[in-house]
Amino acid sequence: MDAPNKLPPGQPVTESGEKLPDPPPEFSQPPDPTDIESREAFEQLRRRYLLGRFWLSAKGFWGRNGAPLAWVLSGGLLLLIVVNLCIQYGINVWNRHIFDALEKKDSATVFHLIAIFVPLAAGSIALSVALVYARMTIQRRWRAWLNTAVVDRWLTSGRYYQLNLVSGDHKNPEFRIADDLRVATDAPVDFAAGVTSAFLSATTFIVVLWTIGGALTLTIGGSTVTVPGFLVIAAVLYAAVASTAMLWIGKNFVVVSEDKNQAEAEYRYALTRIRENGESIALLGGEDEERAGIDRSFGSVLRQWARICGQHMRTTIVSQGSSVIAPAIPILLAAPKYLDGSMTLGQVMQAASAFTIVQSAFGWLVDNYPRLAEWTAGARRIASLMVSLDALERAESGEGTGRIERGETEYALRLNDLSVTLDDGTAVVNEAEVAIEPGERVLVAGESGTGKSTLVRAIAGLWPWGDGSVEFQKNGRVFMLPQKPYVPAGTLRRAVTYPAPAEDWDEQQVGEALEKVGLGHLKERIEEEAPWDQTLSGGEKQRLAFARLLLHQPDIIVLDEATSALDPPSQDAIMTLINQELKQATVVSVAHRPELEAFHSRKIILERRKDGARLVSDIDLIKRPGRRRLINRWLRRPPPRREATGQANDKRQRA
Numbered sequence: 222m223d224a225p226n227k228l229p230p231g232q233p234v235t236e237s238g239e240k241l242p243d244p245p246p247e248f249s250q251p252p253d254p255t256d257i258e259s260r261e262a263f264e265q266l267r268r269r270y271l272l273g274r275f276w277l278s279a280k281g282f283w284g285r286n287g288a289p290l291a292w293v294l295s296g297g298l299l300l301l302i303v304v305n306l307c308i309q310y311g312i313n314v315w316n317r318h319i320f321d322a323l324e325k326k327d328s329a330t331v332f333h334l335i336a337i338f339v340p341l342a343a344g345s346i347a348l349s350v351a352l353v354y355a356r357m358t359i360q361r362r363w364r365a366w367l368n369t370a371v372v373d374r375w376l377t378s379g380r381y382y383q384l385n386l387v388s389g390d391h392k393n394p395e396f397r398i399a400d401d402l403r404v405a406t407d408a409p410v411d412f413a414a415g416v417t418s419a420f421l422s423a424t425t426f427i428v429v430l431w432t433i434g435g436a437l438t439l440t441i442g443g444s445t446v447t448v449p450g451f452l453v454i455a456a457v458l459y460a461a462v463a464s465t466a467m468l469w470i471g472k473n474f475v476v477v478s479e480d481k482n483q484a485e486a487e488y489r490y491a492l493t494r495i496r497e498n499g500e501s502i503a504l505l506g507g508e509d510e511e512r513a514g515i516d517r518s519f520g521s522v523l524r525q526w527a528r529i530c531g532q533h534m535r536t537t538i539v540s541q542g543s544s545v546i547a548p549a550i551p552i553l554l555a556a557p558k559y560l561d562g563s564m565t566l567g568q569v570m571q572a573a574s575a576f577t578i579v580q581s582a583f584g585w586l587v588d589n590y591p592r593l594a595e596w597t598a599g600a601r602r603i604a605s606l607m608v609s610l611d612a613l614e615r616a617e618s619g620e621g622t623g624r625i626e627r628g629e630t631e632y633a634l635r636l637n638d639l640s641v642t643l644d645d646g647t648a649v650v651n652e653a654e655v656a657i658e659p660g661e662r663v664l665v666a667g668e669s670g671t672g673k674s675t676l677v678r679a680i681a682g683l684w685p686w687g688d689g690s691v692e693f694q695k696n697g698r699v700f701m702l703p704q705k706p707y708v709p710a711g712t713l714r715r716a717v718t719y720p721a722p723a724e725d726w727d728e729q730q731v732g733e734a735l736e737k738v739g740l741g742h743l744k745e746r747i748e749e750e751a752p753w754d755q756t757l758s759g760g761e762k763q764r765l766a767f768a769r770l771l772l773h774q775p776d777i778i779v780l781d782e783a784t785s786a787l788d789p790p791s792q793d794a795i796m797t798l799i800n801q802e803l804k805q806a807t808v809v810s811v812a813h814r815p816e817l818e819a820f821h822s823r824k825i826i827l828e829r830r831k832d833g834a835r836l837v838s839d840i841d842l843i844k845r846p847g848r849r850r851l852i853n854r855w856l857r858r859p860p861p862r863r864e865a866t867g868q869a870n871d872k873r874q875r876a
Contacts, residue, residue, distance in 0.1 A: 279367060301351050318567060321566065364403055380610060382683055401602040431450045459547065481526065623640070666827070716753050740761060767783075774806075
């Protein structure tokens with residue numbers, strides 16, 4: 222089972238816009254793994270909390286921020302259930318009269334009842350169709366409303382990315398949104414309709430059974446025993462036995478369903494990973510290793526399906542046995558009264574029909590327990606994702622963990638006493654102060670693992686944990702180029718103009734941008750839809766990303782190893798192009814290649830320390846009088862690193 226979520230204090234907002242209360246303190250305290258009772262108590266608490274968390278959001282569909290027609294559709298469904306019950310009662314009464322007429326061989330009454338049956342049957346069919354429409358419309362609209370709310374929270378502030386960086390029970394969020402959310406909204410509507418119909422049916426036809434069956438008088442050992450409402454008592458006792466048996470047999474159904482869903486999600490993720498990384502796997506010849514991984518994942522799926530198959534087999538014993546035995550019980554019980562003439566054949570058949578309906582109503586749990594377990598598993602999985610989003614929202618509010626502030630400055634970019642930490646508070650980059658003027662080209666260098674890419678994520682706003690602030694010039698447009706550019710599905714034109722709409726630039730402008738970055742051979746395919754993410758090489762994807770720069774013309778450009786797939790001559794050509802085409806733009810580059818220094822005016826070096834990496838030197842690559850210098854608290858102290866910086870400058874001047 223996944224590790225439990227660790228939630229910092231705070232009050233995030235649910236998908237329905239309501240304030241979410243803090244979880245119970247025990248929820249954030251994992252139990253002792255050696256204490257079985259503690260583990261079981263924790264799991265019960267966790268499951269209750271997750272179901273409650275799901276309903277806090279899901280019930281918003283009927284709230285003031287919910288769907289306008291939610292209550293209208295719900296009221297219409299209830300009305301249809303009541304009308305359908307009336308039709309059902311009419312058919313039950315019709316059964317009595319038709320069998321009484323057949324017993325008396327009254328042909329006129331039989332033909333009359335046949336004529337009455339036609340509108341009853343037509344009405345029943347029409348109402349059943351209307352019930353399906355009303356029920357599935359509520360399910361569709363509820364799923365759409367909740368899906369929109371969850372996806373909005375998931376995509377806000379880069380949380381879809383941040384979930385990869387934090388601990389918690391939120392694996393495979395795409396599967397939870399697509400599949401678990403569907404189950405979590407489909408089943409409750411079916412359950413609500415089923416429970417309402419079962420309650421009304423049981424109430425109505427218990428009265429029918431009590432009225433028709435009356436009392437059963439038995440002679441036992443010379444004594445006479447009268448059992449009032451014997452058919453009702455038999456129906457209740459039988460339903461109680463069947464339901465108790467189902468609950469006992471299927472007590473592990475929920476846990477097995479959760480494990481099965483998780484195994485399915487992980488198997489789908491393994492297959493998706495192969496598709497997304499097909500080129501690398503094929504070039505390395507990793508098919509055998511990937512096949513072994515798929516087999517392990519699919520083996521887990523098969524084991525979970527074997528467990529759930531066993532659960533279904535056990536519950537089928539009860540459900541199938543009930544469907545076979547239940548119809549015969551009322552006939553056998555009513556047989557003595559029919560034989561002594563106190564009940565007519567029509568009354569026996571009406572009682573049998575009513576008994577079946579009552580038994581079906583009481584046995585609703587027997588028939589739906591497997592699906593109830595499936596819903597519980599799905600609701601908890603989508604709630605686990607909600608809980609992780611709650612934790613990120615708490616982090617964004619700055620409660621419990623430090624939060625990097627974002628603001629404006631007269632510089633192009635300023636890092637003001639910036640510290641970048643993990644979500645647990647561990648420092649990655651510590652006390653960085655940098656002021657970058659508009660138009661500067663700054664190279665950030667350092668050993669692998671010093672936190673350069675983390676610093677870039679913090680600048681981009683993707684990494685929220687830390688302290689201090691990141692400030693940009695007012696109305697400055699920032700554009701990030703990662704090492705692996707994203708290429709969306711669709712036409713090449715859409716890939717080049719992303720994230721803006723393809724229609725913002727005409728075909729000629731897109732073609733010119735491709736030509737400048739060395740992708741002129743693709744100009745004739747601008748409007749072609751193809752799997753460009755798989756078709757383009759790594760170097761071509763990086764060139765395409767620079768073509769985006771030429772179209773978007775941003776004020777601040779952040780490059781994170783954005784030329785790593787290019788050979789040195791191509792890299793030089795691209796960087797020269799950027800310096801010529803985007804002269805006014807501020808460029809911050811993270812890279813290892815020393816030859817990139819020629820295209821930057823300034824070099825900042827990160828060095829790993831025990832308490833987090835620090836900016837230890839600020840080197841002029843091109844003399845620019847009057848430029849603001851890096852201000853670093855560490856550098857204001859008199860460490861020997863200043864000498865290292867001076868030596869680096871002396872070496873550069875001698876070179």
